[in-house]
Amino acid sequence: MTDPHIVRAFAPTGVLRASINLGNPILANRGPDGQPVGVSIDLAQAFAERLGVALELVVFDAAGKSVEAVADERADIGFFAIDPVRGAQIAFTDGYVHIEGAYLVRDASPLRDNAEVDRAGTRVTVGKGSAYDLYLTRELKQAEIVRAPTSPTVVKTFLEQGLDVAAGVKQQLEADAGRHPGLRLLPGRFMVIRQAMGCPKSRGEAAARVLGDFVEAMKAQCFVADALRRHGIEGASVAPATII
Template sequence: MTLAPSLVAALAPTGTLRACINLGNPVLAGLDEQSTPRGISVDLATALAQRLDVALELISVDTAAKSVDVVSAEAADVGFFAVDPRRATTITFTAPYVLIEGYYLVPQTSAVTINADVDQAGTRVVVGRGSAYDLFLTRELQHAEIVRAPTSPSVVTTFLEGGYEVAAGVKQQLEADIASTAGYRLLNERFMVIRQAMGLPIARSANAHAFLAAFVEEMKASGFVADALRRHGISGAEVAP
């Protein structure tokens, strides 16, 4: 299919699709043995560049907040984010392509057994600064104190070194980070579903936003997203409806 030049220019105004890749979420992306970004977000960016028939440039960052900043400033054309109303002031999101879960981690000896136990005065909850679950818990928690680690991958380290009561994060990240440390447990219920979507700077044309939305729906319906999850060995995440 030949796309209108105006549409291609709206999506990749420099002639290259600049895709921002957040390496701070292992469900979305990571680095291979050659320190090259890999993961479902890289696969989607590659497929989109091929569809537009333009070159691809990957702009890697280590936090979701940085990815939001880069795309909002139009230093990148497209990014991969958890949908959140605060971010929607500068970014237009597609429907989600993947659903992942936010969980709480506590010491084995903690009296906290269900999510409702977390929101208590004197409880300190460690989150990744600017992450989707930081934004969500900032709105939701009324009594607990939020402690912000610099990045999502540093949440568990901050939690352990600071002797805090609770760590919050993506289930897979928490499980991986605590795997070799005894004496800790995840609560057995999620506190949120994190809806991962693609997004463009809000100032891009309506046609560009509509094209990206349709692209994501096609990638889900065709099995591309499910295949990417399997190929990269991602468990515990599901293709969004």
């Protein structure tokens, strides 16, 4: 990347500040040394190299905080689920990874199907500000939403408060169910989340196009697929290429 205008648009402070959400284990985790590792970190590093600038990771424990950092321009890029509410301030690329959202219940729950969740008296817990929170806030008409502080604390909140359903990343819920006997996932999924990169809309349409082209190149070159494999991520799929 040699266009100085594009470089300044993405790195006005001289470094590329990437907002990283550790609340989604498919995209980012802490490695053995405590440092963030994952698909989103790999993509951030590759984009910084393309711009020819240093990378600074701005790390958060919840999606909502990560989104706010980019919307407020405390970070230059981020990794988010595409959502129209977030799109008011953030320019999204197309998706690079698709992730399934699932429901978790107790073994004794009468719920057997995703379609049965939206009923009066059912309390569903989600991570505050997560893609699941935004989606279910729009879609659930009768069930009550109870917001946990972060996505990783959803099952803890679900158990401590005696709630009816926990909603979130399928793989995270499966892992939590393995640690807590007496829980099961409802079959299938209630949504597919398109994980994308994004930057503040104020950086301009040219910058947004450059970021979008970068994501498409990373998918086409198998960078995303290789990163998922390298980090041992299962249950997520590379998003299809965008036809322009």
